[in-house]
Amino acid sequence: MDTILRFIWRSILTFLFLLFAPAILLIVPLLVVHYLPGDDAIGLLKVLICVFGPFACTFWFLLSCEFPKFYAAARDGGHVTTGVGFHLKAIGEMVFGFVVSAASSLYVGAPRFNVASTESDSLWFIEMYFAVFSPIFLLPGWRMLKRICAGRQACRWCREAVGAVNLDKVGLCSPCHDAALEEKETDEEQEMWIHKVKFELHDKAWASDLRRGRREALKWKRRVLSLH
C-alpha cells in the first residue's frame, strides 16, 4: 500500500513540476543567482536545468502541438480520432522536442558551465531557458510557413486544397468560380426563399447563412469580372 501511495504522490509531483516548469526554470535560478551570487547551489541548478529541461520542454511541446486540435474539436462539437497514426505522430513530436531541446541546451549551456559572476550567470540561465524551450518557440514560425504553403493551393472561398493549377486568377476553384458567376445581383427567387426561411420556418441562423452566402458570392463575382 505504501509503495502505491508513494508512486501516486511521485506522479502528482512530476506532473506539477512539468506543468509549472516554464515558470520554475526561469524564476528559481534567477532568484538564486540574485540572492546567493557565487553559491554552490548555482552549479547544481545548472546541472538540474540540463537534465530536467528537455523533459519539461517535451511535455509542453506535445501540449502545444496537440492542444489546437483538441480545442477545435471541442469548439465544433466533434472529437479527435486517436488511431495508430495519431500515436506515431505524438511519439515523433516528443522525440523531436526532446532532441532539439537537449541539443540546443548543450550547445548554448556547455561552454560557460562553471559558476561565474552574477550578470554572467543570469545571462546563462536566460539563454538556457530559450535553448531548452526552443522547439516551442519554433512552432509559430513553422505553423505560419505551413499556412503560407497551403494558402497558395487552396481555394480562397471554400478553402479546399485543389492545387495551384486548378485555381482561377482570383484564387477560386472551378465550382466556386462557376457558383460566383451564376449568382445574380437581384434574384427574386432567392430573396423569396430567404424570406420564407426567416419568417415561415423561423430559422434566423439559416436565413442569415443564406444571405451571407449570397453576399460572399457577389463579392467574388465582382472580383472575377473585374479581371476579365
Ligand SMILES: [Zn+2]
Ligand atoms: Zn472553392
